[in-house]
Amino acid sequence: MPLALVALAVTAFAIGTTEFAAMGLLPQVADSLHVSIPRAGWLISAYALGVVIGAPLLTALAAGRPRKAVLVALAGLFATGNLLCALAPDFWTLAAARLVTGLPHGAFFGAGAVAAAELVAPDKRARSVAVMFSGLTVANIVGVPAATLLGQHLGWRATMLVVVLIAAAGTLAIARLVPQLPSPAQGGLRHELRAFRNGQLWLALATVVSGCGGFFACYSYIAPLLTEVSGYTTGSVTLVLALFGVGMTIGNVLGGFAADRALRPTVCAAFLLLAATLALFAVTAHAEWSAAVTVVLIGLFGFAIVPAVQTLVLQKARSAPTLASATVQGAFNLANAQGAYFGGLALDAGLGWTSPTLVGAGLAGSGAVIAVLAWAADRRRPAGGAPGPAQAGEARAAAAVGG
Numbered sequence: 248m249p250l251a252l253v254a255l256a257v258t259a260f261a262i263g264t265t266e267f268a269a270m271g272l273l274p275q276v277a278d279s280l281h282v283s284i285p286r287a288g289w290l291i292s293a294y295a296l297g298v299v300i301g302a303p304l305l306t307a308l309a310a311g312r313p314r315k316a317v318l319v320a321l322a323g324l325f326a327t328g329n330l331l332c333a334l335a336p337d338f339w340t341l342a343a344a345r346l347v348t349g350l351p352h353g354a355f356f357g358a359g360a361v362a363a364a365e366l367v368a369p370d371k372r373a374r375s376v377a378v379m380f381s382g383l384t385v386a387n388i389v390g391v392p393a394a395t396l397l398g399q400h401l402g403w404r405a406t407m408l409v410v411v412l413i414a415a416a417g418t419l420a421i422a423r424l425v426p427q428l429p430s431p432a433q434g435g436l437r438h439e440l441r442a443f444r445n446g447q448l449w450l451a452l453a454t455v456v457s458g459c460g461g462f463f464a465c466y467s468y469i470a471p472l473l474t475e476v477s478g479y480t481t482g483s484v485t486l487v488l489a490l491f492g493v494g495m496t497i498g499n500v501l502g503g504f505a506a507d508r509a510l511r512p513t514v515c516a517a518f519l520l521l522a523a524t525l526a527l528f529a530v531t532a533h534a535e536w537s538a539a540v541t542v543v544l545i546g547l548f549g550f551a552i553v554p555a556v557q558t559l560v561l562q563k564a565r566s567a568p569t570l571a572s573a574t575v576q577g578a579f580n581l582a583n584a585q586g587a588y589f590g591g592l593a594l595d596a597g598l599g600w601t602s603p604t605l606v607g608a609g610l611a612g613s614g615a616v617i618a619v620l621a622w623a624a625d626r627r628r629p630a631g632g633a634p635g636p637a638q639a640g641e642a643r644a645a646a647a648v649g650g
Contacts, residue, residue: 249366251425252378255359258322258417259382262352264390265329265410266294271395271470271488272403279403280338284471285591291467292587293342297349298580302573305354314362314428318421321351326414333407353576365428384499387492392485399481448563448571450621455556455578458518458614462549463586464607465525472600477538487542494546502551506558511622513555518615521548526608529601586610
């Protein structure tokens, strides 16, 4: 395995830790900055909106530039954004810094996936991409619980500073270990934008934005729900977050294999199962053991969606995958933003700590409806051509992608 893949995975680990650790640290951030927990949830939305803005914008600006230089610049911007977060003196400065931190997220994974594939022989590309994105998987199992535990004992700023160090190490590793790669062909932005003439691509993105918002409506407020409703201590929350990561990892793998065999049914079934599990969580959250089991299932069904939808988007934009790949990352994070926002509205309305899970069930259900309608529309039109050999294993490669 090329060491360059490890460099990319280290940066992916830092990005995954930054994105998801904020959800476990909301009570500490809210207390430190003297805001409510729902208001602190806006910080999750700020990061997500940064991804939405930055994914297409930075991908367009990087068109035609050497991939190694692009990766170094994006990783450096991410490290700088985290440093600004750690030093932010008040809530609104922190929100602005979170937005800046989110800008390189989608563009990095779009460029990184292409770079990872170019580092190995054609018959090993799926595994190479999986190694890079394994940083996100490990972040949800190890990085997020560890960051939450650190934040609880030393403060959330300490967590941000540790992420700065990891991101800086990833940036230096990319600069040192990733070889010079060929510049992308100068067909550029106009060619990439042609993919967005496909209505099915827009439906797939709408499915992500609406349906995946259900997962994030729950996950954004999981820490106070577990302490206030389930009865976990603050320290025990880190163990439950690790279970969430385990569920996400299993879901990624199972979702990839299922999508290989039946893509559209996998998308629809995953959203339906996620909606049902989120609704069930409003009941099972009242006991420690049942809450833990349900958390694993939410992580499993929530991330089983990821490889299936990622594959669907790549399938509908196979002639121009770079911008589409970055855009789907933006769609996942727009889902993150709206899930945190609507879950916070339910809390502000006094509906209780379990209300975000019910909001999430509704959002996931809407994603299932869009997915079924898109499937029906696709069945009514002639196929645009059979996928070529390069599509084989695409779902398994996408199974390593998260958030």
